[in-house]
Amino acid sequence: MVRIRIEISYLEGVEDPEASTLHHNLGVLGYDTIEGTRIMKIYEFMFSEDAHTAMGMAKSIAENLLINPVINKYEITIIGDE
Amino acid sequence: MMNKVHKESFYGTLKISDLDQISLLKLSEGMGLSLNIEEMIRLRHYFSKMGREPTETELQAMGQAWSEHCCYKSSKVYLKKYLGGLKTDYTVLAMEDDAGIVKIEGETNYALKMESHNHPSAIEPYGGAATGVGGILRDILCMGAQPIAVIDSLYLGDGKSEKKHGMLNTKFLVNRVVGGIRDYGNRVGIPTVAGHLYFGNEFEGVPLVNAGCVGIVKDKDIRRSRVGGNDEILILAGGKTGRDGIHGVNFASRTLVSDVAENRKAVQLGNPIIKEPLIHAILEANSAGLISGMKDLGGGGLSSAAGEMCLAGGSGGEIHLDKVFLKESNMAPWEIWISESQERMLLSAHEKDVEKISEIMERWDIDHSVIGKSVSGKRMKLYFEDKIVMDLPLEFLTSGPVYAKPYFIGKDEIKHWIQPPDPDNFNSDLEQFLSDYNNSSKFNVIRQYDFTVRGDTVIKPIVGIPNRETHSDGAVMRVSDDGYYGIGITSGCNISAMKEDPYLGTIFSLSRSYTNLISLGCNPHSVVDALNFGNPDKMNIMSQFVESVKAIGDFCRKTILPVVAGNVSFYNELEGNDIPPTPNILLTGIISDYRRVLTPEFKGENNAILVAGSSSGNLAGSFYASKRGYAGGSLDKIDLEELLQLKERVLNCNEHSLLESAHDISTGGLSVAILEMSFGSGIGFRLDLSGYSDERFSNKIYSESGNRIIMEVREENVEKVLKIFGEMEISRIGATVGKKAEIWNDAQKLIDLEISHLRNIWEHGLDGLI
Numbered sequence: 123m124v125r126i127r128i129e130i131s132y133l134e135g136v137e138d139p140e141a142s143t144l145h146h147n148l149g150v151l152g153y154d155t156i157e158g159t160r161i162m163k164i165y166e167f168m169f170s171e172d173a174h175t176a177m178g179m180a181k182s183i184a185e186n187l188l189i190n191p192v193i194n195k196y197e198i199t200i201i202g203d204e
Numbered sequence: 205m206m207n208k209v210h211k212e213s214f215y216g217t218l219k220i221s222d223l224d225q226i227s228l229l230k231l232s233e234g235m236g237l238s239l240n241i242e243e244m245i246r247l248r249h250y251f252s253k254m255g256r257e258p259t260e261t262e263l264q265a266m267g268q269a270w271s272e273h274c275c276y277k278s279s280k281v282y283l284k285k286y287l288g289g290l291k292t293d294y295t296v297l298a299m300e301d302d303a304g305i306v307k308i309e310g311e312t313n314y315a316l317k318m319e320s321h322n323h324p325s326a327i328e329p330y331g332g333a334a335t336g337v338g339g340i341l342r343d344i345l346c347m348g349a350q351p352i353a354v355i356d357s358l359y360l361g362d363g364k365s366e367k368k369h370g371m372l373n374t375k376f377l378v379n380r381v382v383g384g385i386r387d388y389g390n391r392v393g394i395p396t397v398a399g400h401l402y403f404g405n406e407f408e409g410v411p412l413v414n415a416g417c418v419g420i421v422k423d424k425d426i427r428r429s430r431v432g433g434n435d436e437i438l439i440l441a442g443g444k445t446g447r448d449g450i451h452g453v454n455f456a457s458r459t460l461v462s463d464v465a466e467n468r469k470a471v472q473l474g475n476p477i478i479k480e481p482l483i484h485a486i487l488e489a490n491s492a493g494l495i496s497g498m499k500d501l502g503g504g505g506l507s508s509a510a511g512e513m514c515l516a517g518g519s520g521g522e523i524h525l526d527k528v529f530l531k532e533s534n535m536a537p538w539e540i541w542i543s544e545s546q547e548r549m550l551l552s553a554h555e556k557d558v559e560k561i562s563e564i565m566e567r568w569d570i571d572h573s574v575i576g577k578s579v580s581g582k583r584m585k586l587y588f589e590d591k592i593v594m595d596l597p598l599e600f601l602t603s604g605p606v607y608a609k610p611y612f613i614g615k616d617e618i619k620h621w622i623q624p625p626d627p628d629n630f631n632s633d634l635e636q637f638l639s640d641y642n643n644s645s646k647f648n649v650i651r652q653y654d655f656t657v658r659g660d661t662v663i664k665p666i667v668g669i670p671n672r673e674t675h676s677d678g679a680v681m682r683v684s685d686d687g688y689y690g691i692g693i694t695s696g697c698n699i700s701a702m703k704e705d706p707y708l709g710t711i712f713s714l715s716r717s718y719t720n721l722i723s724l725g726c727n728p729h730s731v732v733d734a735l736n737f738g739n740p741d742k743m744n745i746m747s748q749f750v751e752s753v754k755a756i757g758d759f760c761r762k763t764i765l766p767v768v769a770g771n772v773s774f775y776n777e778l779e780g781n782d783i784p785p786t787p788n789i790l791l792t793g794i795i796s797d798y799r800r801v802l803t804p805e806f807k808g809e810n811n812a813i814l815v816a817g818s819s820s821g822n823l824a825g826s827f828y829a830s831k832r833g834y835a836g837g838s839l840d841k842i843d844l845e846e847l848l849q850l851k852e853r854v855l856n857c858n859e860h861s862l863l864e865s866a867h868d869i870s871t872g873g874l875s876v877a878i879l880e881m882s883f884g885s886g887i888g889f890r891l892d893l894s895g896y897s898d899e900r901f902s903n904k905i906y907s908e909s910g911n912r913i914i915m916e917v918r919e920e921n922v923e924k925v926l927k928i929f930g931e932m933e934i935s936r937i938g939a940t941v942g943k944k945a946e947i948w949n950d951a952q953k954l955i956d957l958e959i960s961h962l963r964n965i966w967e968h969g970l971d972g973l974i
Contacts, residue, residue, distance in 0.1 A: 135447050137531060137545075139475035190372070190380075192328045193473065 124169045124176040125202035128184050131162040136193045166201070173203055214537050215591050217257035220248050235260075236451045237267030243605060250600065261586060261593040264538035265507050265601065272774055274504045275604030278740040279772040282750050286757035287767045295730070295766040301429040302343040302499060303419075304768025306730045308689055308794060311423040315349035318357075318416035318695070318734040318790040319502075320773035324472065325384075325413040329377045331473040333384030335546050336415040338474040341394060342500030345483055346549060348427040348490045349419030352660050353681050354389050356399040356415055357695045357734070357788045358382075361408030362641055363973060371409035371778070378974050381413055384474075386652040391476035392483070395661055396653035397679035400696035400788070403641040403973070406703075409778045414734040414771075416695060416790045420683060425491055430516030431552040431578040432496030438510065438523065439558065441565055441572035442482045443547030445506075446531030448472040450543055478547045478570075485568035486549060494557040494564075501548040507541050509550045510576075511584055515598040517552075520583040523576035525593070537588040552578065611746035621822070622829055622837035626902055630954045634875060635965055637906075642827055643872045644969020645675065645883075655679070662690055662798045663724065668805040668884030672963070675880060677720040677868060678793075680801050690798030692726030695790045698871065701825035701839060701908075706748040706785045708839040710755035712825060715842045715911055717791035718763065719868035722851050723913055725802040725858045726793030731760055733770040733789055738782025740774045748785040749774075756787065762844045765791075802858060804867035805884020811864055811940045812917045813878070813889060814925065817850050818843070818933040819869075819910035821899030827871045828906035840909045846932070847911045853929050854913055862925050864916040875905040875955075877914055879945060883963045891938035892948040901949045916940060 132138050138161060145159035165188065169176035177198060184196045223231065228244040231237075239247070247266055251258050258266075272278060291298050296305040296313055303317035321336030337354055344351045358381060363374030372380075389396040394417075431438075489495050497517065499509045506528070514521040525540045535543075553561055558574065565572040579585075584601065586594035627633035637643060650665050663680035666673045678694030694717050702709035714731075721728045733756055738745040760767055776783045795801055823829040824837025857863050869877045882889055893904045917925050926934060945962060947955035 135532065137446060137448055137473055137475065139473060139477060142475065143477045186373075187376075190328055190330075193331065 123204050124171065124173050124200060126167045126169060126176055126180045127199045127201045128165045128180055128188065129162055129197045130189055130194050131160065132193055133195050173200055214588055214593055215259070217259050218263060219257050221252045221257060223248065232267070235263060235267065237263065238271060239267050243270055259593055260536070261538040261541055262596060264542055265594060265596070268504055268507050268542045269511065269601045270604040274508055276772055277605050278607050278609050278774060279749065280606050281608045282753050283770070286753045290757065290760050290767045292764060292766045295768060296426070298766055298768040299770070301347060303347050304730065304732060305347060305421065305426060306766065306768055308683055312684060313421050313423065313426065314691055314792070315344050315347040315419040315421055316416065316730065316732055316790065316792060317343045317769045318355065318414055318732045318788065319343070319771040320734050320736055321413045321415060322411065322736065322773050322776055325381055325411050326409065329372065329380035329411070330384040333381040333413050334388035334474040335472050336413050337385055337388040338476065338479055338546050339500070339502045340415040340417040341392065341479065341483070342502065342549060344417045344419035345486055346427065346429060346498045346500045347419070347421060348425040349421035350487060351394045351417050351419040351483065352658060353398070353418045353679065353693060354394050354396040354415065355417065355693060355695045355790060356385050356396060357697070358399065359402045359407045359412035359699065359786055361411065362403040362405055365405040365408055374408065375973060377411060381411065382649050382652055382974060388474050388476045390654040392479050393657050395655045395657045397655045397661055397665055397681065398693045398695055401646050401649060402699050404699060406784050410776050410783050412736050412776065412783065412786055414736070414788045416732065418681065418691060418693060418792065427490060427495060427498050429499040430497045430513050431519055433517060434519050434578050434580045436496055436552045436578045437555055437558050437574055438521065438576045438578065439551045439553060439561060439572055440506070440528060440575045441549050441551060441570055443475060443478050443545055444529045444531045444571060445540055445543050445545045445548070447535065447539060447543065448545050450539055472544060472546050474546045481568040482547060482549065482570055485564050485570050489561050489564045492560070494561050495551050495553055497552045499550050501544070501550060503544060505542050505544045506550070511598055511601055513550060513552060514578050514584065515582060515602060517578060519578040520581045520598060521576060522579050522585045522587070524587045526589050527573050527575045529571050529573055537586065537593045541586060609740055609746045610743050611750050612743060613747055613751065619838040620836055622824055622834045624823065624829060624832040624834045624902070626900065630901065631957055634955060634957070635962070637828065637831065637872070638876065638879065638962060639965045639969045640831060641970060641973065643876050645967045646970065647967060648970045648974045663801055663803065667803045672884060672886045674805050674884030676803055677723040680724055680726065680795065680798055682798060688797040688799055690795045690801060692721045692724045692793035692795060694720040695788060697786050697788045698825070699784055699786065700827045700830040702786060703784045703830070703835065704825045704837060705839045707751040707755045708841060709785070709825065710752040710787050711759050711842045712839065713787065714756065714759045714789055715847055716868065716870045717789050718847060719911055719913055721791060721793035722854045723802060723804065723866040723868045724793065725800055725855065726795045727855060728763065728765060728791055728793045728851070730792050731756070731765050731767045731789060733767065733787055735770065735772045736776055736783065736786040736788060737774050738777045742782070745782055752785055752787045759844065763848060800858060800861070802863060802866045804865055804881050806881050806887040806916055806940045807864040807885065809887055809940050810919065812919060812922045812936055813891065813938045813940065814915045814917055814934055814936050815912055816854065816915060816929060816932065816934045817846060817910055817912035819897065819907055819912055821897055821903040821907045822909040823903055823907050826873060826906055826908040828873060842911060849932050850911050850913065853932060856928050857925050860924070862917060862921040864918060866913055866915045869912040869914060870908060873906040873908050879962060879966070881914065881916065882945065882959050883966060886943060886959055887940050888942040888944040888946070888959045889938055890941050890946040893937060894948065894950050896935055896937055901954055904949070905947065
């Protein structure tokens with residue numbers, strides 16, 4: 123079994139309203155030394171294939187279903203191979 | 205490259221005086237200006253006459269100001285010709301500022317506007333649709349009005365054909381568009397109450413997202429989109445400025461290419477969490493009389509807003525671009541000037557009021573900064589770190605080219621009568637027809653929207669008894685805390701009819717909106733159009749546009765309705781395929797006492813069912829014909845005289861409380877209309893159409909021709925209703941009874957189905973898509 127992690131984040135220059143609201147409000151609550159805030163989404167998949175095939179599938183899932191290339195980027199990592 | 209900034213280039217100039225045509229075009233493309241060769245030559249000529257070369261900021265500002273989106277270069281001539289002067293005595297502002305303003309009564313007015321956000325929604329549906337809502341809210345807000353209702357008309361692919369290369373998957377797109385509207389509208393606290401949904405493969409890869417808004421404003425609070433004179437302070441309030449949305453207008457002014465990565469720079473995401481307090485802050489400062497003029501930053505950003513506000517106020521402007529709050533450091537002055545970042549408003553104020561405005565903004569936690577002032581002389585001067593980066597006369601900036609692009613009107617005089625053969629079984633034909641995306645209930649979409657927040661929604665998009673709801677003909681919004689005035693709102697466009705004939709199809713669409721409002725008991729009051737067309741460089745597309753605009757003019761002159769605002773979106777094409785002409789109409793109506801408003805669901809058994817208005821039984825332009833694959837039929841002319849009579853009589857009957865329910869016959873014809881009335885309460889009906897006309901049965905139940913309204917009338921009131929209708933065509937076709945849909949024709953029971961069974965099909969029609 124291969125465990126694969128896909129991390130989706132916004133491309134640089136795309137404003138994430140959720141992150142900027144969080145950032146702003148942390149400042150209001152006194153955490154005012156935070157320079158920047160980003161929010162990402164992580165998916166974990168357990169594949170029964172070998173690592174190579176699994177990576178290909180994960181890439182296809184990310185590109186076709188999980189992201190819009192206009193605003194998002196993704197990073198795929200193998201986090202376990204048992 | 206956009207992100208590489210060499211500071212010395214801010215102040216230097218670009219040599220264009222010795223560029224030949226090819227190099228000029230290359231420059232336009234390289235800088236993303238989207239200007240054509242004639243326009244580039246005009247620029248070269250202007251600067252050589254001035255004896256200098258332009259700065260980078262100047263060229264970018266020109267590309268922006270002369271874009272189709274900002275200066276309406278292809279449409280202006282025809283809009284002026286056909287829609288100019290369409291005002292009534294109750295029109296306060298028409299086609300002048302960011303939104304139209306119309307008087308309701310006394311000192312109360314409503315502001316309204318509708319705009320397209322098609323191109324951004326095609327590549328980033330969630331952000332595109334959300335910022336469409338955000339933009340239209342600001343258009344209403346900048347008139348000084350409190351937004352009370354959001355309207356969304358969507359024309360989307362149906363996912364039944366193959367996905368076009370490089371474009372987004374239809375299901376993804378539909379869900380994300382609806383999600384964008386839901387998340388923005390619901391979070392900003394303004395209800396999404398009306399709209400239109402059409403699914404067809406014509407819109408695959410080229411979705412249309414038209415967002416509208418209605419607001420309420422008292423006479424004293426109306427603000428114009430202009431500075432009050434010289435030496436006024438310009439304040440930029442709301443969101444920070446970033447690189448998002450750069451070249452959005454240039455991007456909207458050309459054809460989409462099916463490589464999403466190419467379109468990246470023009471995408472923006474909205475932030476309703478900033479917008480909500482911004483609305484409060486602006487309205488508070490405005491009602492305190494601190495703001496002299498304001499404008500929202502939409503397409504064209506600061507460049508459009510500041511330029512137009514100063515010019516309209518008879519002034520020029522001096523703006524310090526380094527005073528603008530930025531999301532990212534190292535932005536070039538031109539990027540700041542034309543950025544289309546969301547949630548920003550430009551205000552003008554007297555110097556003495558600036559501090560008070562600041563206090564209000566701070567209380568609402570809104571970023572704001574003084575960025576410049578209005579000055580005498582109609583020039584726009586831009587500074588960056590005290591150095592001039594642009595100095596141009598406003599009149600030149602706004603003197604965008606005007607094209608009377610060629611078109612032809614070659615009318616086919618031969619009438620084509622289409623006649624799809626009768627189905628073997630009318631029952632199963634109806635079941636199948638009802639399950640189509642365009643006939644089925646739109647609950648899966650509507651139920652995602654908050655349509656009651658603020659508590660002003662008198663008639664919701666969903667009406668009827670609990671668990672048996674149906675669609676209303678439009679929304680009705682309460683106007684104020686005193687009195688019972690209501691505004692009826694409806695929006696849409698009949699694509700099947702538009703495909704057959706852009707002129708008659710537009711009249712058809714307008715009359716459908718008109719009958720929607722009558723069915724609510726509202727008196728049609730004002731029109732806004734969002735005109736969505738293909739590539740205007742093609743003669744046939746320009747013809748569609750001209751005919752459609754002419755039809756709006758003719759319709760409104762006849763029915764005495766003002767056209768108070770509008771928007772044009774061209775270049776809705778993909779790989780050479782243009783969308784069908786889509787003039788989306790936003791029509792509002794007034795009811796002086798909303799307690800008398802009508803809804804479509806049947807109210808009781810054994811009431812008479814009457815159909816008012818005439819029909820030729822023609823199937824041309826009907827959704828039924830289009831669905832069966834019968835195109836090319838000739839549409840009937842709509843009798844506008846009859847439409848006016850219909851309005852007068854239906855409203856008269858309603859004034860006398862003679863009607864239980866009413867619903868207009870529109871997409872799907874009589875069959876779908878009467879079923880929708882039945883679905884709202886579960887009460888069935890028995891109709892006998894033998895004497896209704898001498899047409900075939902399928903024409904009787906599926907034709908959409910004419911102006912017709914179905915009315916449910918108590919037995920004791922039938923005579924009174926017939927008397928009010930007098931000479932006008934009205935037929936009694938049946939009665940409300942039982943729990944079945946029964947339709948007889950020439951002594952044969954051709955439709956015999958359980959209402960609950962049909963409703964189930966209808967309610968779940970969209971389940972496979974959203």
